[in-house]
Amino acid sequence: GGNENLEAIGFLQRLNDKIHKRKDGAVSIAEESTAWPKVTGVGLQDGLGFDLKWNMGWMNDYLEYIRTDPLFRKGKHGMLTFSMVYQYSENFILVLSHDEVVHMKGSMLTKMPGSREDQFASLRLSYGYMAAHPGKKLLFMGQEFGQEREFSEERQLDWFLLDSEAEGEMTDHEKLRQYTSILNSFYLAHPAMYEDDIKTSGFQWLSTLDADHSVISFIRKCKEETLLVVCNFTPVFYDK
Numbered sequence: 001g002g003n004e005n006l007e008a009i010g011f012l013q014r015l016n017d018k019i020h021k022r023k024d025g026a027v028s029i030a031e032e033s034t035a036w037p038k039v040t041g042v043g044l045q046d047g048l049g050f051d052l053k054w055n056m057g058w059m060n061d062y063l064e065y066i067r068t069d070p071l072f073r074k075g076k077h078g079m080l081t082f083s084m085v086y087q088y089s090e091n092f093i094l095v096l097s098h099d100e101v102v103h104m105k106g107s108m109l110t111k112m113p114g115s116r117e118d119q120f121a122s123l124r125l126s127y128g129y130m131a132a133h134p135g136k137k138l139l140f141m142g143q144e145f146g147q148e149r150e151f152s153e154e155r156q157l158d159w160f161l162l163d164s165e166a167e168g169e170m171t172d173h174e175k176l177r178q179y180t181s182i183l184n185s186f187y188l189a190h191p192a193m194y195e196d197d198i199k200t201s202g203f204q205w206l207s208t209l210d211a212d213h214s215v216i217s218f219i220r221k222c223k224e225e226t227l228l229v230v231c232n233f234t235p236v237f238y239d240k
Contacts, residue, residue, distance in 0.1 A: 013048060015049075020049070028052075029050060030050040030052060030054065030058075031054045032053050033054070042052050050091075050114070052093040052136055053090045054092075054138075055092040055094050056095070059084075059100070061080075062079065062083060062094075063128075063232075065079040065080060066111070066122060066126055067111050067112070067113065070113070070233065070236075071234075073234065074211040077171060077211035080231075080233070081205075081208045087135070092135040092136070093215075094135045095137055095138045098124075100140075100219075101142070101143070101150055102150055102152075107143075107148055107149060107150055108147070109146040109147065110124060118235055120146060120175075121142050124176065124229065125233065126230070127183055128183060129141075131184075131186075132184055132220060132229040132231075134197045134203050136194070138198065139180075142157045145177040145180070148161065161174075162174045171209055190225065192221050192226060194226070195222040195224075196221070196222045201221070204218060204219040204221070212237070213232070214233035215230065215233070217230040219232070
């Protein structure tokens with residue numbers, strides 16, 4: 001009596017079951033944006049059997065939030081915290097995807113408001129917050145160094161942005177690339193960042209209500225360690 005395509009459901013369940021039985025490290029990820037339940041549920045029972053599902057809600061909320069002038073972000077503070085309401089309904093992967101940097105949507109860098117310095121600072125903040133938020137991670141090519149132009153399959157990325165400036169000084173793009181590399185190394189070195197992604201025990205809010213300062217804080221933890229994460233989403237310095 002529903003509108004489900006039962007043959008398609010069965011195909012996806014069997015496909016994911018075959019992938020998992022190979023045990024060769026392959027994973028299946030669903031680029032899925034509807035409210036279809038149990039996309040990452042156990043296949044051949046009542047789920048589709050994917051390993052991970054794109055967290056489109058987090059991406060859309062966060063991009064709308066970070067594009068907002070910092071002066072007015074306090075009015076959208078809930079967009080920073082809402083993702084944790086449904087975080088454990090699926091096994092999510094956080095994405096800043098291809099779809100967001102094509103078709104006149106601008107690059108990640110140009111989405112950021114303010115001066116050039118502010119734009120790069122917002123990207124560093126975004127990637128740091130993304131790394132610390134529960135869920136696996138996916139950046140689209142060029143975002144790791146702050147590509148300025150929209151992505152196009154008709155040309156290569158703007159690698160020249162990484163070339164040294166006069167007297168050998170690093171460009172802002174090279175600094176961002178190195179930051180992203182260090183952030184990834186930090187992520188891999190600290191199991192609290194990933195080990196209990198799908199368990200409620202791996203995350204704890206400390207502050208969600210400080211909209212006036214656009215600050216949130218939380219804990220990532222696992223058996224081996226506990227990490228404190230504090231994110232300040234305005235270009236205002238606080239000395240504590």
